[in-house]
Amino acid sequence: MTQTSEQGGRTRIERYDPASIEPRWQARWAELGLYRTDLHDRERPRFYLLTMYPYPSGDIHIGHWYIITPTDAIARFHRMHGENVFLPIGFDAFGLPAENAAIKNNINPRDWTMRNIDNMRRQLRSMGATFDWDSEVVTADPEYYRWNQWFFLQFLKAGLAYRTTSAVDWCPNDGTLAREQVEGVDRHCWRCGAKVEKRDLAQWYLKVTNYADELLDFSGLQWPEPIKTQQTNWIGRSEGAEVVFETASSPHHPGGSPLRVFTTRPDTLFGATFMVLAPEHPLVAELTAPDRLAEVGAYLAQAANRTEIDRLSTDREKTGVALGAEAINPVNGERIPIFVADYVLGSYGTGAIMAVPAHDERDYAFAEKFGLPIRRVVAAPGDEDRPLEGAYVAHAAGERLVDSGPYSGQAADEAGRAIVAELASRGAGKAAVTYRLRDWLVSRQRYWGAPIPVIYCDRDGIVPVPEEDLPVRLPDAVDYRGSGENPLGRDEAFLNVTCPRCGGPARRETDTMDTFVDSSWYWFRYLSPEKAGAPIERALVDEWTPVDQYTGGSEHAVMHLLYAREWTKMMRDIGLVAQDEPFKRLFNQGQILGLDGERMSKSRGNVVDPDDLVARYGADTIRLFLMFMGPWDQGGPWSPTGIGGVHRFLNRVWTLALDPHGSDPGDKDAGHLPEGQGAAEAEAALRSAAHRTLRGVTADYESFHFNTMVAKLMELSNTLFRYRGTEIAGGAAWNEAIRILLLTLAPAAPHITEELWSRARAARGETWSSIHTATWPDVDASAVVEATREVPVQVNGKLRDLVVVPTETSDAELERLVLAAPKVAAALAGRTPRRVVIAGGGRLVNLVVG
RNA sequence: GCCGGAGUGGCGGAACGGCAGACGCAGCCGACUUAAAAUCGGCAGCCCGCAAGGGCGUGAGGGUUCGACUCCCUCCUCCGGUACCA
Numbered sequence: 001m002t003q004t005s006e007q008g009g010r011t012r013i014e015r016y017d018p019a020s021i022e023p024r025w026q027a028r029w030a031e032l033g034l035y036r037t038d039l040h041d042r043e044r045p046r047f048y049l050l051t052m053y054p055y056p057s058g059d060i061h062i063g064h065w066y067i068i069t070p071t072d073a074i075a076r077f078h079r080m081h082g083e084n085v086f087l088p089i090g091f092d093a094f095g096l097p098a099e100n101a102a103i104k105n106n107i108n109p110r111d112w113t114m115r116n117i118d119n120m121r122r123q124l125r126s127m128g129a130t131f132d133w134d135s136e137v138v139t140a141d142p143e144y145y146r147w148n149q150w151f152f153l154q155f156l157k158a159g160l161a162y163r164t165t166s167a168v169d170w171c172p173n174d175g176t177l178a179r180e181q182v183e184g185v186d187r188h189c190w191r192c193g194a195k196v197e198k199r200d201l202a203q204w205y206l207k208v209t210n211y212a213d214e215l216l217d218f219s220g221l222q223w224p225e226p227i228k229t230q231q232t233n234w235i236g237r238s239e240g241a242e243v244v245f246e247t248a249s250s251p252h253h254p255g256g257s258p259l260r261v262f263t264t265r266p267d268t269l270f271g272a273t274f275m276v277l278a279p280e281h282p283l284v285a286e287l288t289a290p291d292r293l294a295e296v297g298a299y300l301a302q303a304a305n306r307t308e309i310d311r312l313s314t315d316r317e318k319t320g321v322a323l324g325a326e327a328i329n330p331v332n333g334e335r336i337p338i339f340v341a342d343y344v345l346g347s348y349g350t351g352a353i354m355a356v357p358a359h360d361e362r363d364y365a366f367a368e369k370f371g372l373p374i375r376r377v378v379a380a381p382g383d384e385d386r387p388l389e390g391a392y393v394a395h396a397a398g399e400r401l402v403d404s405g406p407y408s409g410q411a412a413d414e415a416g417r418a419i420v421a422e423l424a425s426r427g428a429g430k431a432a433v434t435y436r437l438r439d440w441l442v443s444r445q446r447y448w449g450a451p452i453p454v455i456y457c458d459r460d461g462i463v464p465v466p467e468e469d470l471p472v473r474l475p476d477a478v479d480y481r482g483s484g485e486n487p488l489g490r491d492e493a494f495l496n497v498t499c500p501r502c503g504g505p506a507r508r509e510t511d512t513m514d515t516f517v518d519s520s521w522y523w524f525r526y527l528s529p530e531k532a533g534a535p536i537e538r539a540l541v542d543e544w545t546p547v548d549q550y551t552g553g554s555e556h557a558v559m560h561l562l563y564a565r566e567w568t569k570m571m572r573d574i575g576l577v578a579q580d581e582p583f584k585r586l587f588n589q590g591q592i593l594g595l596d597g598e599r600m601s602k603s604r605g606n607v608v609d610p611d612d613l614v615a616r617y618g619a620d621t622i623r624l625f626l627m628f629m630g631p632w633d634q635g636g637p638w639s640p641t642g643i644g645g646v647h648r649f650l651n652r653v654w655t656l657a658l659d660p661h662g663s664d665p666g667d668k669d670a671g672h673l674p675e676g677q678g679a680a681e682a683e684a685a686l687r688s689a690a691h692r693t694l695r696g697v698t699a700d701y702e703s704f705h706f707n708t709m710v711a712k713l714m715e716l717s718n719t720l721f722r723y724r725g726t727e728i729a730g731g732a733a734w735n736e737a738i739r740i741l742l743l744t745l746a747p748a749a750p751h752i753t754e755e756l757w758s759r760a761r762a763a764r765g766e767t768w769s770s771i772h773t774a775t776w777p778d779v780d781a782s783a784v785v786e787a788t789r790e791v792p793v794q795v796n797g798k799l800r801d802l803v804v805v806p807t808e809t810s811d812a813e814l815e816r817l818v819l820a821a822p823k824v825a826a827a828l829a830g831r832t833p834r835r836v837v838i839a840g841g842g843r844l845v846n847l848v849v850g
Numbered sequence: 851g852c853c854g855g856a857g858u859g860g861c862g863g864a865a866c867g868g869c870a871g872a873c874g875c876a877g878c879c880g881a882c883u884u885a886a887a888a889u890c891g892g893c894a895g896c897c898c899g900c901a902a903g904g905g906c907g908u909g910a911g912g913g914u915u916c917g918a919c920u921c922c923c924u925c926c927u928c929c930g931g932u933a934c935c936a
Contacts, residue, residue, distance in 0.1 A: 187933090226854050226931090233853060236935060263936060276936090318934085348935045355936085362934055436935055557931075591930095628874070630863055634856085642862065642875045649874085651889090664882075664890040708864070711873035718873090721890085792869040797917045799869055837868090837916050844868045848916050 013662070016654035018618020022751040026128055034770060035075075035130035037086040039527060039540055044084040048544050049075050050523050050583070052552030052560070053090045053137075056116040057097055060123040062608040062626075062638060063600055066592045069623045069748075070632050070706050071551045072129040076747035077701045080776040086544060087130055088526035090137035091117050094145070095515045096174055096191050099448035109448045110476065113140055123611065128619050128750050130772075135526045139518035144525065145450035146471030147535035148517050152453060153464050154574050160207045161442075163462065167280060167346070168441060170199040175445030175486075178514060179438055180234070180558050198304065203443040204452055204511070208566040212237065212435045214580070215565055222585040224633075227557045234558040236436025240264035241420045243354060243429040245275060245327040248335050252289050252324075259283065259327055259338075262349030262434050265359060266423075267416030270404035271377035272354040273367065275327045275338045276320065279303040280346030287338060289324025296321055296340060303342040318343055318366040329354075330428040331419065332405055341366065349434050357391065364391035377404050378412050440563065442514045447478060447487035449512030457499035457506035466500050472508070486510035519560050520567035523547055523582065536576065547583045554588035561586070587704060590635020592626075597637045608638050620749035621647040627706035627748055649714050650752055653745065656720050657738055657756040663725035671725045682723060683733035687783040689719045690737035695779045697744045706748070713745055739777070746771045793818050794846040800827040803845075811838045818845050 029035065051071040054064055075087040093113050102109040117138065124131065137144060155161040169177045171189035181190045189196055212235055218228045240263050249255030259275065277284055279300050288296045299321045320341025327338050343362055344353050357367035357374040367374050376388055380396035399412040407415040423429030443452065451472040453465035465472055478491045488494055488510040499506035521535070527544055528537035552560075561583075568582040593599060594606025601607065613622050625646040630636060655662070663670035673682045693716040700709035720737055723729055738760075746753040750772060757771035785807055791814065793801045801823040805814060815836050818824055828849060835848040 183931095229854060230931065233932075238935070240936085261936080265936080343934050343936095345935065353936050360936065362936075365934095434935080554930080628862090634863095636862080639862070639875090645874045648889095655889095670890085707862090708873080711864075714873055790869085794868080794917070797868095797915095802869070835916060839868050839917080840866085844917090846868080846916055 013655065013659045016651050016752070018620060018751065019615075021755045022126075022128065022619050025751050025754050026125060029128075029130075029770075029772075030125075032770075034772065035087070035132055036134055037084060037132045039086065039544065041084045044082055046544055047078045047083040047085045047549070048523075048547045049078070049085055049087045050526075050547045050550045051087075051089075052550075052556070053092050053519070053522060054120065055092045055095060055097070056113055056120055058116045058119065058602075059607070060120050060610060061600055062610050062613075063592045064123075065127060065610050065622060066626050066635070067552065067589055068124070068127065068129055069626050070589070070704065072127070072131075073623075073627070073701070073706065073747040074549065074551075074704070075130050076750065076772055077776075079772065080743070080747070080774060082775065086135075086526075087132060088135035088137075088523075089124065089129075089131040089133070090135075090522060090526065091120070091139065092515065092519055092522075093117065093138050093140035094449045094512075094518055096446060096448070099446055100173075100192075102448075108476065110140065126611075126614055126619060127623065130750075135529055137522055137525050137529050139515070139522065140448075142471045142473055145474075145518070147521075147525070148450040148513055149453040149465070149470050149472055150467060150535060151517075151521070151571075152513070153467060153470075155206060155570060156454075156464055158570075158574050160210070160570055160573070161204060162207065163202055163204050165200060165202040167198045168201050168203055169196045170201070171196050176201065176203060176441060176443055176511075178441045178516075178559075180562075201443075203441055205439040205441055206566070206570070208440045208563075208570075209435060209437055211566055211569050212437050214569060215437075215562070221581060221583070223583075224554070224586060224588050227554060227561065227586065227588060230557040231562055234437065234562065238262075238264050238434050238436075240432060240434070241266040241423070241429055242350065242432040243269065243330060243423060244427075245330060245354065247287060247338070248326040248328050250289065250325060253287060257283060257286065259352055260350045261352045261354045262432060263354060263356075265356065265416070266419045266429075267401060267412045268356040268359045268377050269329070269331050269354070269419055270401070270407070271356040271358045271375045272329055272336060273357060273373045273375055274336050274355045276341045276344045276353050276355050276363075276366070277323075277338065278344040278346035278351040279340055279342050281340070281351045284323065284340050287323050287325040292322065292324040296323060299340060318362070318369055320366065320370070322370075330423060330426070337372075339366075339370075347438065348436065358388055359392055361391040361393060375403060377401055440514075440566065442517060443511040444514055445486045445510075446512055447474070449515060450474070450517065451488065452509045452511050452513055454509045455497055455499060455506045456509065457502060457504060459504055460499055460501040460506075463499055463501050463506065469500070474512075488512070516560055516563045517567075520563045521571065524571075524577070538576075541577055545577070546579050546581055549585045549587065550583040551587050551589060553591055555591070587633070589632045592635050593637045595638055600638075608640075613640075613643070617643060617647050618650075618751070620752050621650055624650065624710055624749050628710040630707055632704055632706055646710070649710075649717060650749060652717050652721065653741065654752065654756065656717060656724065657742065657760065659724075660729040660734060660738075661725055673726050673728070674722065679728055681787075682726070682728050683731065684783075684786065686719065686723055686728065686733045686737050687780070688786050689716060690733075690740045691780050691783040694740050694744060694777060695784065698776070698779070701747065709744075710748065713741060716741055742771065743774060743777055746774075791818070791842065792844050793821065793824050794844065795824070795827045796848060796850065797846060800824060809842065811842060814838060814842050814845065818847075 049071065051068060075085045078085045098109045098113045102112045139145060152161055169179060169182045171177055171192065171194050173192045173194050174189055177189060177196060182196045183190045187196045188194060215235055216232055216237060243261050243263060243266065245259045245261065247253065247255050247257045247259060318341060320339045323338045323340060325338045326335040328335055344351065355363040355366065357363040357372065358376045359378055364374065374388060378392065378399055379402050381398045384402050401407045401410050401412055401415045407419060420429060420431050451474055453470060453472045455463045455465060457463050475491050475494045478487050495507055495510065497506050497508055498504065524536045524541055524545065527540040531537050564582050568577065569580060571577045572580060594604060596606050598604055598606060610622060621643060625643045628646055677685065693712050696712045697709050700706065700712065716737065723734065728734055742753045742757055754771050758768055761768060787807060788804050789807050790802045790804050792799055793803055801821055803818050803821045805817050815838065828847065831849040833847040833849050837846040837848065839846065
């Protein structure tokens with residue numbers, strides 16, 4: 001019941017006090033299990049809404065709210081449309097920050113993490129978010145990571161996991177990194193910022209390159225274009241040819257070793273004047289002439305440290321040394337010198353290139369520096385004899401080959417295909433495709449992760465841990481303080497095992513898994529977090545996934561979002577799921593930055609604590625403010641100015657709902673309808689405003705335009721205020737408008753709307769039912785149309801007048817009315833329009849004169 | 851360099867090719883108050899003008915169109931990604 005008190009001679013309603021409303025409803029919703037999803041419900045349409053689970057860094061900061069609030073509003077919006085919405089939450093609980101914080105504070109990472117999770121659970125609840133807590137997943141739980149290990153064993157069996165030694169990116173603090181975890185021009189670690197080095201290590205990989213082509217296919221996915229582009233670029237598919245050059249015989253080498261190169265420009269093969277091997281290329285040692293050994297050896301040593309030495313120069317001068325060997329160009333038999341140079345990467349293509357300086361900028365720079373011949377073999381029409389001033393790489397229409405033996409004069413693209421065909425017929429080459437994408441390196445030399453479940457036995461080699469022995473538990477009492485070695489290797493009890501195959505002494509793998517393994521399948525586990533015997537409940541997975549809508553930041557474009565796709569495909573290939581893709585629709589919200597415009601982080605000291613804000617304004621205000629700030633995909637620096645305006649809006653909603661007849665002494669027109677409006681016109685105008693708002697707001701929720709959604713509701717409340725205290729206040733049209741206002745505001749500001757809704761129902765003598773289970777209202781299209789409308793009139797594209805006409809006005813009549821308007825006549829100054837444009841069904845008139 | 855995204859009042863930001871600046875913040879004026887806060891109403895892009903009114907305005911310059919913040923071309927600035935990928 002509305003409580004009122006007499007004060008100063010006028011009626012005053014109880015103040016809007018979120019602190020007394022919000023915890024009460026949160027408790028009630030939890031008690032009623034309002035957001036617990038019945039996953040087995042077959043009646044209603046299912047909607048799986050997923051938001052990227054948080055890393056339990058301790059406090060939830062305003063950035064988490066920025067991600068979660070609109071997601072929660074989407075969930076509520078869908079529920080009000082009769083859908084069975086599943087919105088789970090969990091914690092990405094393994095990872096380096098926990099381990100580092102634990103080291104720093106001398107506390108066990110598990111304790112640190114679990115304490116943080118408790119705090120975050122409390123904070124998430126204080127937002128009024130409708131997570132289904134029964135589905136919670138914590139990845140550091142042995143009952144979760146045992147399935148990481150199980151997956152790993154299945155992938156091993158299927159040939160999708162393998163161990164190999166190669167040069168890996170290595171951070172002195174964090175150990176091995178996947179390639180996408182190395183950032184920036186200076187190649188620093190994504191977590192600690194330290195310089196990343198190269199090391200030769202035996203590590204575990206997942207064979208995700210199997211899926212390169214499939215990953216390029218986004219058909220059927222509603223994903224933001226920029227993410228698709230980023231993944232496409234990351235995968236980096238290049239079409240071209242593989243060409244085999246034989247090595248020439250020389251005093252130190254019998255020759256004949258095939259050197260395979262990848263090129264995207266087979267049409268330039270006649271322009272190859274030298275060849276370059278990457279320092280890591282296996283044939284470097286074999287091909288080096290005895291008198292070149294010292295110099296080549298020195299160069300290789302230097303190249304190994306290159307990333308540290310010259311890291312800052314992007315367009316660094318080319319370096320390299322000749323091996324003293326030659327290769328034979330398969331198309332013309334020409335002998336060309338072989339170099340080793342670090343501008344050729346060992347990890348891309350074949351680790352060797354044919355250098356065509358005339359048509360490649362890097363080769364050109366190298367040739368210039370080492371005085372090697374530069375031979376033009378492609379020319380745009382008329383350029384055949386023009387000397388080159390740099391590499392000619394552009395493609396011009398009508399390009400033809402020159403100086404290319406039998407191919408001279410042919411169109412370049414055609415000649416390229418012909419050359420590949422010729423090479424193929426002689427077994428000296430073939431069309432080929434190369435990718436930039438590498439296999440996923442999952443080994444990590446850290447403590448706080450899922451142990452990789454393999455055992456090394458001197459007799460049996462690599463032995464998988466038997467499935468019945470899973471999980472391989474992470475021991476608690478390990479000295480996890482880093483010193484460059486694997487913490488698990490220091491735990492004798494963990495390390496030493498008997499070989500499951502021969503029973504002899506053996507050692508466990510001491511690496512743990514990349515935490516992106518955890519996040520590559522967590523949304524499947526949400527559906528059956530307690531399930532024993534299998535990682536997923538197949539029946540539920542088939543019904544509920546792929547996820548209908550995923551929300552989260554774009555910083556994971558080529559990390560989590562790519563891994564999750566890869567993992568899903570691997571799961572499919574070992575028969576676990578039927579789907580090809582994990583997430584049907586993806587939305588990337590922007591990132592909220594600190595006041596200083598920098599990323600929020602504890603170390604920068606620019607973290608905004610939502611607890612303080614909630615204490616001051618209440619959760620609804622903060623939720624609404626975050627949605628109102630700007631477009632959700634944009635983010636931006638945090639600025640609290642403006643919270644007051646949103647809080648004021650909620651106060652106004654409160655006042656409108658509880659005190660329609662009240663008035664304020666400051667309002668000169670209090671109690672009077674706007675001039676020229678009778679009660680009927682006023683009600684029609686109010687209904688029109690309410691239904692127009694409903695239509696707009698519904699569309700805004702659907703398209704995630706939350707800022708304009710809030711703006712439209714503010715407009716409606718402003719309109720309502722104009723009628724407050726008048727004869728139509730509290731009437732049918734008024735109540736309908738209030739009802740629409742509360743229902744459409746409910747997903748965004750769930751507490752105040754629940755409170756006002758329940759009071760209104762009580763006042764009408766109805767039993768309680770939650771606004772959040774109410775049905776979304778329908779637009780009454782007939783109410784939207786008003787009797788008259790305003791038509792802007794332009795003369796030569798410039799606005800000259802606004803003419804009010806009846807809504808149903810024919811174009812001819814409209815033209816007549818417009819030309820008769822005095823201001824229009826004045827603007828025309830006696831001229832007769834040469835043309836009258838009536839745009840968009842009479843929305844605007846443009847008179848063209850002169 | 852390459853690939854994305856973005857440039858609109860003092861600020862955050864609106865605007866199916868059709869009234870640029872909705873909504874809000876900050877600001878100013880007024881009402882209420884002994885007063886202040888809170889609340890309510892109003893003004894408000896810039897320039898000229900007492901006003902009526904006019905001119906100029908969406909990073910810069912061109913173009914298409916009756917009409918361009920919106921589409922096309924060239925360029926500038928900022929943000930994100932990437933880094934010799936042959």
